[in-house]
Amino acid sequence: MSAPAILDLSERRSERRQGGRRSQKRPATPLTRNTLIADFLAICELDPEIESLRAPADSAEFTIGDRTIEHIADFEIVRDGQSLLVDVLTDEDLLTHPLRTAAIHGIVSEDGRHFSIETAASIRAEPRFTTVRLITACRRTPVTAGDRVRVLHQLDEVGTMRLVDCAGGVLNTQDGVAAVLALACEGLIAVDISCPILPETQVRRRRLPYTDPFTF
Numbered sequence: 731m732s733a734p735a736i737l738d739l740s741e742r743r744s745e746r747r748q749g750g751r752r753s754q755k756r757p758a759t760p761l762t763r764n765t766l767i768a769d770f771l772a773i774c775e776l777d778p779e780i781e782s783l784r785a786p787a788d789s790a791e792f793t794i795g796d797r798t799i800e801h802i803a804d805f806e807i808v809r810d811g812q813s814l815l816v817d818v819l820t821d822e823d824l825l826t827h828p829l830r831t832a833a834i835h836g837i838v839s840e841d842g843r844h845f846s847i848e849t850a851a852s853i854r855a856e857p858r859f860t861t862v863r864l865i866t867a868c869r870r871t872p873v874t875a876g877d878r879v880r881v882l883h884q885l886d887e888v889g890t891m892r893l894v895d896c897a898g899g900v901l902n903t904q905d906g907v908a909a910v911l912a913l914a915c916e917g918l919i920a921v922d923i924s925c926p927i928l929p930e931t932q933v934r935r936r937r938l939p940y941t942d943p944f945t946f
Contacts, residue, residue: 763823776862786802816846816848824847
């Protein structure tokens with residue numbers, strides 16, 4: 731068999747093997763609403779601009795054309811003193827949501843609360859989604875009292891610091907970065923979750939700890 735024929739046969743066999751492997755792949759499991767809600771709450775927990783969160787929200791009325799729709803949103807968030815209503819939906823649920831079209835252009839309830847819809851596309855947008863995952867993975871990192879006081883004190887003194895510099899104040903925990911991010915999970919440190927976790931990621935002292943809406 732000639733060299734070109736061997737190469738051609740090899741390519742065809744490779745394609746068949748790859749095709750077989752592709753056919754054996756299982757389709758991606760659709761994201762459930764509970765999964766999206768868990769991801770959304772993780773974002774809220776690390777967002778220093780969110781002052782409070784309540785679930786579910788109080789009933790609200792929306793005027794759309796000549797109709798008035800009463801709706802209870804999944805969450806009511808207070809950010810900078812302003813109340814925001816949020817629904818967390820799967821792509822399938824979005825198709826039948828009564829406020830879907832109006833929410834695209836922005837809609838406000840009769841009592842002045844803005845309403846928005848969060849889906850997988852917005853909740854799992856990068857780099858925020860990966861950043862939140864990396865931070866929450868450090869939640870169970872033990873931080874000694876000494877490291878805790880040193881890290882928070884230097885943030886009080888300096889203000890905003892780079893993550894790598896802040897982690898330098900950790901003496902007893904093996905992974906200084908994980909220790910700083912563990913304090914972020916406690917609501918003591920604010921991390922810029924809109925950016926990737928990098929040495930220059932900005933961190934600062936968080937004055938308003940996050941409150942669990944379910945009071946666990």
